[in-house]
Amino acid sequence: MAGPDTRKTTGSAAKPSLMEFAGERLGRGLLAIALPLAVLVLWQLSGKNGAVAGGALPTPDRVWNAWLVWAFGKPGPMTLSPYVGTWADAIYFSAMRVAKGFGLAVLVGVPLGIIIGWSRLAASMVDPTIQWLRPVPITAWLPISIAIFGISDFGAVFLITIGAFYPIVINTTQGARDVDKNWIRAALMMGASQWDILRRVVLPAALPSIFTGLRIGLGIGWTAVIVSEMVAVKSGLGYVLWDAYYVGRMDIVIADMVSIGLFGFLSDWAIVRLERWVLKWRRLQNFNQ
Amino acid sequence: MGTISLRGVSKVYGGARAVTALDHVDFEVAEGEFVALLGPSGCGKSTLLNLVAGFEGLSEGTLSFDNAPVTRPGPDRGVVFQEASLLPWLNVWENVVFGPKVQKLDRSDYEPRAREILKIVGLEAFHEALPVQLSGGMRQRVGIARALVMQPRALLMDEPFGALDAQTRLSMQALLLEVWQKLKTTVLFVTHDIDEAILLADRICVMTARPGRITRTIPITLPRPRSIDDLTSAEFNRFKALIMAEMRGGHH
Numbered sequence: 255m256a257g258p259d260t261r262k263t264t265g266s267a268a269k270p271s272l273m274e275f276a277g278e279r280l281g282r283g284l285l286a287i288a289l290p291l292a293v294l295v296l297w298q299l300s301g302k303n304g305a306v307a308g309g310a311l312p313t314p315d316r317v318w319n320a321w322l323v324w325a326f327g328k329p330g331p332m333t334l335s336p337y338v339g340t341w342a343d344a345i346y347f348s349a350m351r352v353a354k355g356f357g358l359a360v361l362v363g364v365p366l367g368i369i370i371g372w373s374r375l376a377a378s379m380v381d382p383t384i385q386w387l388r389p390v391p392i393t394a395w396l397p398i399s400i401a402i403f404g405i406s407d408f409g410a411v412f413l414i415t416i417g418a419f420y421p422i423v424i425n426t427t428q429g430a431r432d433v434d435k436n437w438i439r440a441a442l443m444m445g446a447s448q449w450d451i452l453r454r455v456v457l458p459a460a461l462p463s464i465f466t467g468l469r470i471g472l473g474i475g476w477t478a479v480i481v482s483e484m485v486a487v488k489s490g491l492g493y494v495l496w497d498a499y500y501v502g503r504m505d506i507v508i509a510d511m512v513s514i515g516l517f518g519f520l521s522d523w524a525i526v527r528l529e530r531w532v533l534k535w536r537r538l539q540n541f542n543q
Numbered sequence: 544m545g546t547i548s549l550r551g552v553s554k555v556y557g558g559a560r561a562v563t564a565l566d567h568v569d570f571e572v573a574e575g576e577f578v579a580l581l582g583p584s585g586c587g588k589s590t591l592l593n594l595v596a597g598f599e600g601l602s603e604g605t606l607s608f609d610n611a612p613v614t615r616p617g618p619d620r621g622v623v624f625q626e627a628s629l630l631p632w633l634n635v636w637e638n639v640v641f642g643p644k645v646q647k648l649d650r651s652d653y654e655p656r657a658r659e660i661l662k663i664v665g666l667e668a669f670h671e672a673l674p675v676q677l678s679g680g681m682r683q684r685v686g687i688a689r690a691l692v693m694q695p696r697a698l699l700m701d702e703p704f705g706a707l708d709a710q711t712r713l714s715m716q717a718l719l720l721e722v723w724q725k726l727k728t729t730v731l732f733v734t735h736d737i738d739e740a741i742l743l744a745d746r747i748c749v750m751t752a753r754p755g756r757i758t759r760t761i762p763i764t765l766p767r768p769r770s771i772d773d774l775t776s777a778e779f780n781r782f783k784a785l786i787m788a789e790m791r792g793g794h795h
Contacts, residue, residue, distance in 0.1 A: 436628035439598050442616040444642030444693065454645070458632045535632045539675045 312505040317512075320505035337498065337506050341513070347490035348479050349517060351407065355414025356475045362415075363422030363471070364464060370423070371430025372456055384423060392417040392478050400486050410482035410490075417478035418471035425470070429463025430456050462536055465529040469522060476518040546697055546729045547572040547595055552604035554590050554755075564590040566754030567604070572697070577723060577730040579744035580757075581737065581786070587755025588733045592701050595731060596622050609696060618642055621690030623700040627682040629674040635661070635685050636670040642693045653692060660688045663722060680711035684718070691722070697729040704739065716742055717771050724768050737790075738774055741765070741782045749789050759789050 294314050300306055301313035312320075320337070327338035369376045370384075392413050403409035433456050441455045483492025491514055498506035530537065547570070554565040564587040572578045580588040593599045594606055597616040606613050608620065616622070629638045639661060643653035661667050664684040674682055683703055690698055704712045716739060723730060723743075734740050740747045741763055748757045763782060765773055773779050 434628065436624050436626070437630055439596075439616065440622070440624065440628050440630070440689075441641070441645070442598075443596060443618070443620065443622045444689070445618040445646040446641075447645070450645045454641075455630065458630070461632075533632075535673050535675060538673060539631065 310504070312508065317505045317508045320503070321509040321512075324506060324509060337494075337503065340494075344489070344491050344494050344510075345513065345517060348483065348492065348514075349521075351410045351479050351483075351487075351490065352414055352472070352475045352521070355411040355478065356418050356472055358411065358415045359418035359422055359471055359475070360468065363419045363467070364426050367423040367426025367464075367467075368430045368452060368456055368460065371427040371460065372452060377427075381427070384420070388420050388424075392474070393481055396482065396485055399482070403486075405486055405488060407487065409486045410479055413482040413486075414475045414478040417474040421470035421474065422464070422467040425463045425467030426460055429460030432463070433459040461533060465525065465533070468525055468529075472521055472525060473518065476514065476521075480514060546574045546576075546609060547731060548605075548607045548610075549591075549594075550605045552591075552594065552606055553602050554587070554594060554599070555602045563754040565594075565601075566756050568755070568757055570748065570757060572729055572731055575727045575729055577732065577743060577745045579732045579734055579740035579747045580750055581734060581740045581747050582750030582790075583735060583752060586750040586752040588750050589701055590755065591750075592622075592699050592731060592733050595697075596620055596699050618646060618693040619696045621693050621695035621698050623683070623686045623690050623698065623703045625702045625705050627674070627679075627686040629682060629685055629689070631674050633674075634670065635666060635672050635674070635677070638674070638685055639689050639692055642689065646693075656694075657688075657692050660691050664688045664718065678711070679707050680715055683707065683715060687719070687722070691726070691728075695728065697731060700730065700732045702733055702735070705734070705736070712736075712739070713771055719743065720769055720771075737783055737786050741779060741786070742769060742771065742774060747786065749786065751792075761786060761789070 297306065298314050304313050304316045305311070306313055321341070323339075324337045325339070325341040329338040366380070370381055371377070395413055395416055399409045399412050403412060437455050437459060438451060441451050446454065479490065480492035480495065483490040484496040487493060491510055495507055495510045498504075498510065549568055549570040552565055552568045552570070553563065556562045556564060568587075568591065570591070580591060582588050590599070594601050595608065595613065597613050597620070630641065633641065636657070639657050640653060643657070658667070661670065664687060666681065666684055666688065669677065669681065674685065677685070686703065704715045707715060720743065730743075732740070732743060744763055747761045747763060749759045749761065750756065751758050761782070765776075765778055765782070
């Protein structure tokens with residue numbers, strides 16, 4: 255019995271081997287897909303002739319086949335269905351709108367949040383207005399958005415910007431307010447101007463909160479793009495979702511929903527990676543505590 | 544007038560129950576002098592330092608530095624904070640050159656100086672390290688280097704070694720003695736540690752709380768250069784007995 259014990263001790267004292275590392279990653283990966291897999295199997299088994307719930311929903315294999323056609327099908331001259339080979343376009347339109355709207359929200363929200371957090375005057379001037387407007391849900395902005403921008407791309411971008419703006423500005427404000435007083439004093443003592451303080455002290459100190467706001471804002475951005483495309487624009491995942499429902503293509507509806515989830519997840523993952531890289535100093539701090 | 548000069552300075556913190564942190568304090572520090580403010584916590588010694596630094600405004604009296612009234616913080620008064628207060632997202636080198644950089648000084652002017660100072664404080668091998676990767680003593684060395692690199696007219700040190708363990712504190716005191724004996728900068732040093740005050744200072748001002756006042760000034764005539772070996776000398780203990788009696792209120 256001594257043999258395996260010794261091996262185990264030396265194994266954990268040294269760096270974990272590549273095999274152990276891969277094994278751990280694989281184990282976690284299996285755990286993560288167990289639940290969706292179980293749902294898929296149940297869903298598939300409860301269907302008859304490719305339909306569930308009395309024909310209201312298709313089974314997963316039907317969804318998969320519909321997606322294959324939607325993503326990779328080659329439309330011929332006689333093709334009438336819009337769901338042949340147009341998946342990438344739908345993704346592209348939606349993602350571009352999210353990118354534009356979210357980018358605009360960051361450009362406005364971060365500087366504004368820093369100023370509100372830093373200056374009491376700015377806080378008393380702007381903060382109450384933001385707090386009054388915030389409870390208005392993005393869906394309530396739809397009529398105004400259509401009235402101003404019509405059925406155009408910018409209507410969707412406008413809605414995404416509004417949705418992502420609030421969490422970004424509020425978290426940035428919080429971060430800028432919580433800056434350690436002595437960091438500011440140290441910078442002043444070293445001859446920093448107000449601008450230096452904002453850029454070199456308050457902004458980096460607020461970055462952890464800013465990233466929290468970015469993640470929440472991006473999530474709302476995806477909600478906003480779907481809502482606005484369902485109503486106010488004639489392209490993208492949200493448009494396909496509603497259009498497919500009208501023509502009774504629930505397989506496309508479900509494939510569309512999975513696509514939204516996937517790309518929402520991927521964009522969030524990208525922000526988390528960026529955060530890890532930018533906030534290296536903070537990661538080290540947390541490990542040491 | 545000295546480099547630092549306070550005349551009838553009071554500091555009252557407002558609010559429902561106003562607290563008088565400093566009550567008509569007269570205080571001077573001469574050019575090149577090392578003065579320690581010694582007293583229990585809450586006696587207003589840090590408040591006095593913050594006023595000199597320009598971090599807070601006074602309620603009454605006049606406060607001048609180099610014969611000009613103090614209105615704001617500036618690089619002529621290098622402050623060393625108790626917890627170092629380095630910017631955690633900047634590495635050691637970036638923290639040290641932060642001052643000269645925001646003052647838009649010439650790189651060729653401050654970079655050799657920054658390298659030299661980091662060498663003096665024993666951190667030449669740690670330019671790339673982040674503050675979180677350093678020990679408390681090393682962080683405080685960076686805090687001192689960051690102040691010295693600006694070539695300030697005075698160093699204001701607010702219990703800089705108060706958060707360190709006894710061993711590290713001794714080595715930091717030795718380092719400060721060495722550096723000060725070389726540079727002879729004016730130093731205002733706030734502490735509650737009697738040994739530290741005697742070892743370092745030319746003059747100790749003993750403060751009492753509520754209201755904050757300087758009750759006695761004691762010149763420390765121990766010969767220079769000093770070292771931490773002086774901590775056990777008979778002369779040192781004579782000063783220590785005197786100050787302990789003063790702080791207990793046992794005089795007159």
